[in-house]
Amino acid sequence: MRTPRSVRDADVGGKRVLVRADLNVPLENGSVADDNRIRAALPTLQLLLDRDASEVRVVSHLGRPKGPDPAFSMRPVEEHLHGLLGDERIQVLENTRFDPGETKNDPAFARELANGSEVFVQDAFGSVHRAHASTVGVAELLPAYAGLLLERELAELGKLLGEVDRPFVLVSGGAKVDDKLGVLQNLGGKADEVLIGGKMAEQVREGNPLEFVVVLPRDVVAAAEFAEGAETRVVPYDALPEGWLGLDIGPETRRDFAERIGRARTVFWNGPMGVFEWPPFAAGTRAVAEAVAGVDGLTVVGGADSVRALHELGLADRVTWVSTGGGAALELLEGKELPGVAAIPEA
Ligand code: 3PG
Ligand code: MG
DSSP states (O other): OOOBOBGGGOOOTTOEEEEEOOOOOOEETTEESOOHHHHHHHHHHHHHHHTTOSEEEEEOOOSOOSSOOGGGOSHHHHHHHHHHSOOTTEEEOOOGGGSTTTTTTOHHHHHHHHTTOSEEEEOOGGGTTSOOIIIIIGGGTSOEEEOHHHHHHHHHHHTTTSOOOSOEEEEEOSSOHHHHHHHHHHHTTTOSEEEEOHHHHHHHHHSOOSSSOOBOOSEEEEESSSSTTOOEEEEETTOOOTTOEEEEEOHHHHHHHHHHHHTOSEEEEESOSSOTTSGGGOHHHHHHHHHHHHOSSEEEEESHHHHHHHHHTTOGGGSSEEESOSHHHHHHHHTOOOHHHHTSOBO
16 A cells, blocks of 8 residues: 655644545534544644644534535534644634535636645545545645654554454445445455445345345335334334334344344444434444454454444454544555545645
């Protein structure tokens, strides 16, 4: 794997530094509901402050807004960050996705982002699979370096790229189905078993586009509506009553997945099994988290939601590596070059 040059080798004293972090965190009632990604960004920010950067501008996207939208503002994130690292040299710019130029990697928007900064540090591991203005465009305009989190992620996830102990079980769930199916297609051959839950399972059941056998849920916790207090019923996965929604894997599936994970020597888990933020639909994600934590071997968990679940269950220190990247981790595992990493000169 190519090693991008490190922020540790950057001359930042007295300079204005632009840092791309992945501060795409869940917000609830206008404040940060899970700050793992913010905490993961701290070591690089601290390093820049310690080395006397004159200004540290942190930039990130948050969610998938269609344009400027106060519900996706970075202000609560900035407030939270300042609570963790109170230094007035740090500021958080507004959500990059408020500008349509971000996802198009529009050079004009990249220039706007880079304007006034002298050094660029890429630390947004969770976003380096996107060729956007804030991940690739700015890296072509400013001297670019990899942040400490990005470096650590590449090193830890790199362990899954070589020979691993088997069985290697891949567990995938979560909401970004279209993004992930293509990646899974390329990954399927590396794993001995691929377990699929969550929304992705529904789509795969309707017509499996994957060219390998996957393990799908047998039963589901069905809800009469999309609400925390909805009436629920456990039904076979292919017998969802008309108009009902599958919001978690059912008890039989939990046992089945936990057993398969329990036999593994290497596990990569990305994406929750259901709407775990709501207690009636949390059991599937909990069962997977506990099974992964119990494995004696190399265990890697990626993606904001799975990581949040792991932390909430107090299991984060029982897995080998907790990655801030979901899609990015999957694409790295595929062996793909990540555009946000490729844009940084080599060490
Ligand atoms: C994530 O949460 O996976 C990253 O922040 C990337 O977000 P995106 O899938 O909206 O690009
Ligand atoms: Mg996400």
